[in-house]
Amino acid sequence: MARPPDQGLVMVGPILMRFGTDAQRARFLPKVLSGEHVWTQGYSEPNAGSDLAAVRTEAVLDGDHFVVNGQKTWTTWGADGTHMFMLVRTDKTVKKQAGISFLLVDLKTPGVTVRPIRNIAGEREFCEVFFDDVRVPQENLVGALNQGWTVAKALLGFERLFTGSPKHSQHTLHQVEKLAQQRGLFDDPAFVARFAQLQLDTADLGAAYTGFAEIAKRGEPIPASISMLKIWSTETYERLAMLLIEAAQDYGGMRDMCRNDEIDMHVVAPLFNAMGAKIFAGSNEIQRNILAKAVLDLPS
Ligand SMILES: Cc1cc2nc3c(=O)[nH]c(=O)nc-3n(C[C@H](O)[C@H](O)[C@H](O)COP(=O)(O)OP(=O)(O)OC[C@H]3O[C@@H](n4cnc5c(N)ncnc54)[C@H](O)[C@@H]3O)c2cc1C
Known part of the structure; x- marks a missing residue:
């Protein structure tokens, strides 16, 4: 069966192979391969594009869940996506890069709102995605808490290879x-x-x-x-x-x-x-x- 090289194949797959736990690999990789999960990239925010380390979408630990609040933008295929890999701020007291974590989020979780944006060709290629008290299981953290910048940079390497x-x-x-x-x-x-x-x-x-x-x-x-x-x-x-x-x-x-x-x-x-x-x-x-x-x- 033909399928496009989506962000699951070219970004999340390689990242989980390097940084994921055995449980994350077992849970997510088969669905990346089958295309059942359609992954989107939650990096950019209204005030964090080139200066990516400025992300402000916040994730606060509450028991065994993170509670996520904030906004992502320019999310390609956001309207079709089932999941997002995202950068979140988990420590506001340290140097920008040192307080970021990498989370995997099911976009059907209550509190997620996806709003399409039309591109120059008039197509709904991107979305804005809003997070309002979205509860994400702690087991969806990739890499260690506050070590997301390392994961983020490795993923950008794969994205640049794909591009x-x-x-x-x-x-x-x-x-x-x-x-x-x-x-x-x-x-x-x-x-x-x-x-x-x-x-x-x-x-x-x-x-x-x-x-x-x-x-x-x-x-x-x-x-x-x-x-x-x-x-x-x-x-x-x-x-x-x-x-x-x-x-x-x-x-x-x-x-x-x-x-x-x-x-x-x-x-x-x-x-x-x-x-x-x-x-x-x-x-x-x-x-x-x-x-x-x-x-x-x-x-x-
Ligand atoms: C087609 C498309 C798809 C995208 N898909 C996604 C996606 O799926 N997920 C996601 O998270 N993001 C996505 N993006 C967003 C993209 O990553 C950002 O647009 C990009 O990082 C630039 O950020 P910005 O738009 O905030 O521009 P800014 O950072 O505000 O930059 C504006 C201009 O200033 C220049 N500039 C900024 N800083 C410097 C500097 N230090 N030195 C020299 N020049 C500088 C930039 O090159 C640019 O020309 C997508 C963008 C496009 C166009």
């Missing part, structure tokens, strides 16, 4: 090729040069992705240099998306899924996706900061 996949660029390259053939653009040497450049960039992306995927497969920590893959992947995708729009010529502004005799594809969709991909998993500006500090060792 670094060449599949979107490869698909858009094929779309450009198809359109260029239909419209005779390969007769133009300037177009051929640009296409060849992006074809090589996409091949480089595939090679870089394979290298990082091998690190993950060996079970080694994903290095900070994964930020380079995230930038390369999303910016190659964006350049291809722009070339697709140019290749569509008079039809480049076609916004909807409608097809006509001239153009048989959604020309603007890759650009919408690429714009979002440059922001999620940590914006590309933040990735450049990480490369400067953690890889090149430049001063802050």
Whole structure:
């Protein structure tokens, strides 16, 4: 059976394999694999995006449960999700990063409210999720109490690996090729040069992705240099998306899924996706900061 590589497969699964207890692995991993649980990511909040350690959604221990109050935002697939992995503040008295924990939450728990947000394409891709005295069993804590920042960063490594996949660029390259053939653009040497450049960039992306995927497969920590893959992947995708729009010529502004005799594809969709991909998993500006500090060792 075909299924998309959702956040259960690419984020929660690998995290539970590394940081989960045996009981958490037995309880959650089979349902990640079967697709019965649809996982969502509860990291961002209205005042905690790039500055993720500023999360304020609070979890207070009450007997054998945490009581969660606060709000998450930009939750992809929130309206379809059954579960959320989330960062919560469990200690307000220490340095920001030292008071965060990583919790798994069933979104059907009383007190959870999910409100959809429309994206630039008019689709209900994201949600805001509100938590009002939501009781979460203590056994849903991943890693130790107040050690969630370590788990959070490891998960971001997997998210950046997933975002670094060449599949979107490869698909858009094929779309450009198809359109260029239909419209005779390969007769133009300037177009051929640009296409060849992006074809090589996409091949480089595939090679870089394979290298990082091998690190993950060996079970080694994903290095900070994964930020380079995230930038390369999303910016190659964006350049291809722009070339697709140019290749569509008079039809480049076609916004909807409608097809006509001239153009048989959604020309603007890759650009919408690429714009979002440059922001999620940590914006590309933040990735450049990480490369400067953690890889090149430049001063802050
Ligand atoms: C398509 C999409 C899907 C998403 N899905 C999810 C999801 O499922 N779950 C989730 O938790 N979040 C999700 N997000 C949210 C995403 O993680 C945040 O949007 C992102 O981290 C940026 O945070 P922000 O929106 O608060 O922007 P801000 O942090 O306010 O940043 C605004 C701008 O300032 C720049 N900036 C900020 N700080 C610095 C700095 N120190 N140096 C240089 N530039 C800086 C940023 O690069 C950006 O351009 C999604 C976002 C998008 C676009």
